[in-house]
Amino acid sequence: MGSQGTVRSGRAALLRAALLAPLLLQLCGASCPEKELEDREEEANVVLTGTVDEIINVDPVHHTYSCKVRVWRYLKGKSNVNRQILLDGGNKVMIGGFGNPRICDNQVSTGDTRIFFLNSAPEAVGPEHKNELMLNSSLMRITLRNLEDVEHCVEGEREGTEGNGGFCCCQTEGGGS
Numbered sequence: 001m002g003s004q005g006t007v008r009s010g011r012a013a014l015l016r017a018a019l020l021a022p023l024l025l026q027l028c029g030a031s032c033p034e035k036e037l038e039d040r041e042e043e044a045n046v047v048l049t050g051t052v053d054e055i056i057n058v059d060p061v062h063h064t065y066s067c068k069v070r071v072w073r074y075l076k077g078k079s080n081v082n083r084q085i086l087l088d089g090g091n092k093v094m095i096g097g098f099g100n101p102r103i104c105d106n107q108v109s110t111g112d113t114r115i116f117f118l119n120s121a122p123e124a125v126g127p128e129h130k131n132e133l134m135l136n137s138s139l140m141r142i143t144l145r146n147l148e149d150v151e152h153c154v155e156g157e158r159e160g161t162e163g164n165g166g167f168c169c170c171q172t173e174g175g176g177s
């Protein structure tokens with residue numbers, strides 16, 4: 001009778017919800033407020049794709065660490081990476097600031113490939129980070145969509161166009177829209 005149909009459609013709804021929820025969380029960063037991609041791109045003076053080669057300088061108290069990262073491609077700011085930062089013949093860089101609690105997605109493992117939003121280390125973080133780039137906002141997975149979104153932001157900024165925020169996904173503060 002009717003009850004069986006209800007059970008079935010209830011189950012289908014549950015399944016749909018179970019499939020959609022993580023997708024929405026991932027898209028909109030609802031679990032951790034994140035600035036819009038456009039702002040994240042503007043704040044970072046270097047954006048690159050790379051693979052984590054080695055994890056070093058783990059701080060036992062603050063649980064922060066640095067990584068040696070093999071660079072595949074600069075999406076922004078190649079000229080901001082000076083020679084002291086480059087390692088192993090120029091295709092690796094040292095990146096600090098993993099585990100920074102001000103950054104939502106701040107954890108990597110060896111072998112992970114990500115888009116990194118970076119800045120040169122400010123004087124304040126001390127001499128041990130002098131020749132490092134610092135993680136400036138959340139790590140991003142490499143998908144065609146993500147690469148295109150970041151490239152749109154970089155191009156938009158270069159051309160000085162206003163209001164290209166539409167390209168930059170729905171990572172609004174508080175996870176809205």
Ligand SMILES: *[C@@H]1O[C@H](CO)[C@@H](O)[C@H](O)[C@H]1NC(C)=O
Nearest residue numbers: 043044102103119135136137
């Ligand atoms: C990211 O860089 C901006 C400057 O462009 C700075 O104001 C901000 O504090 C940095 N964020 C983190 C988490 O270091």
